[in-house]
Amino acid sequence: MINLTKIIAAVLVLLALALGGYAWLLSRQPPPPVVAAPSAAAAGKTVQAQTFRVVVAAKPLPAGRAIPPDALRVERLTINPAGAFQETAPLAGRVPVIDLGEGTPLIEGQLVSGLALRVAEGERAVAIKADEVMGVGHKVRPGDFVDVFLMLKSDGKDVDHSQARLLLSRKRVLAYGGVSIDGMASGMDKNGSAQQQQQQQASRAEAARTAVLAVPVDDVNRLTIAEYSGRLVLALRNPTDMSEPDPKLFAELPTALQPAPPKAGEARRPPLEGLDRAQAGVMAVDFVTGGKPVNLRVPAAAATGAAAPTANAPARTGGSRGGLQVEVIRGDRSETINY
Template sequence: MRNRGRLVAAVAAGVAAVVLTWLYISIREASLLSQSEPQMVVVSKVDIPGNSVIDAGMFELKPVPSAFAQPRVVTKPEDVQGRVATVPIAAGSQILATMLGDESEGALAYEVPSGQRALSIAAADVMGVGGLVRPGNRVDIIGTFEYGRPTGISQNGTISYADERTETRLMMQDVRVLAVDKEHRRRGAPPRPVPTAEAAAEAAATPEPDIRNVTVLVSLRQAQELILAQEIGTLTLALRSNLDGGRVENLPNLDPITLLGVQTPVKRRPQPVWRELRGGGF
């Protein structure tokens, strides 16, 4: 009887050892399998210099084993495109969130290509905006100027002019709007979703805040022209269609006499009734 009891105990111990070994192997196998499951991460295709804007051609999605995915690795392409690399990123490296600059930290400066300038136009000098221009839109810039030949100065210091006339001219076409006030949408960012009918109705009932300035992308020479135009005249922004990339060539300047087809001088109104233009061009 004693030997039989020892035999039963030995068999039970062996079975327990087998069961425990099987459980251990199963747990390890599941752990290794979970670590080897592929995870899609964003990887750089080329060497990306520091302080440069990352575009779609610089990165790609690649599967890597979960065990080899770095902490805070980026998994969505839209979280990388248009962002700024704060450090150099070697080709083939996983792109981490810590390598990307926040879009609010000087991102506008990275939107300006070499040789061009971002110029803010004060809204007091810009007519025709009407709260409708948004970052990413393209506009034509029209200037209105008054001409006259000085003939003398009155006792109160007022200068009198002869042959006064007003003229409007198309100054620049297809100019990109970088920012409106402090609102800026980085290059490559997805467009805003189309609002629902309820949201659109609510937005229509809410008055638009006054726009104080509009920042446009121009050449250095164009920046000079716009700065001078603000000092001597009035600027109007005409909103273009996003589908219209054409240009109007040799558009003549327009004055009141040509507009109305008369030969006598036209008396000016203090302010025009409506000066906002929207659509695909002229």
């Protein structure tokens, strides 16, 4: 019994020595490398390292000038700004609203947008007053084509001398009330209800106070003076109807500003057109009469002894129109009537 106890004690002592030696060997080995978990900052750097295709200016782009195709290039950037472009084709011909330096990413908000892009070259967008009668019962919509008629009333009592005529033919409506051609949806709205969208547009049109038309620049003077002098009426027409009046059948209105005479040896200048004719303007009297010569009352300071004709003293004129004329004076107003 005593020998068995000694044997067990010896085995335990040897086991203890073996475990101690193993522990000593483990303590001599270098510790394994600690693999740290990726932090949030490191993850953010990984996302920022991703690149995106972005169109940038290849050279300085001045504001108000169309962008040429060779002034753009595509670069891969670590940022993707909101409203940036990935291709250069949609940007050719667009106009920046601010000066852009070389290498600047092009963003939609930096470019001209809205109704101005719907105006063709040589045209101007002009707003006129609108109401239910003038706007065809508020049935006019952006994109429609209309004829603009003018009603002129010379005096509240002289109904016989009032006139109505076609002023502008086949003009495109850019906006009517709160609905504009550049903001109209092409199909269903975000809720999938096309009927609801049409009802909303109709309600906005019912409160219309203005209509915006695309008008050639040399006709803007006629439109503005007509709105000031009389009442305009829009006549809705079928967009496939291309008929327009022949301008050669009517005399051209004289301009308010006369062009300078050509210099010696200079060829005769062509008739005024576009911006030149718009700057020359038109006078209200010529606009009303169509540019025909009208015999006006001779001022007293310029009279040479001949009394001005009155309502009781008709006089025959020697003008190109001929016939008899009577000048009717009402207070500070005078009117020459042919008969």
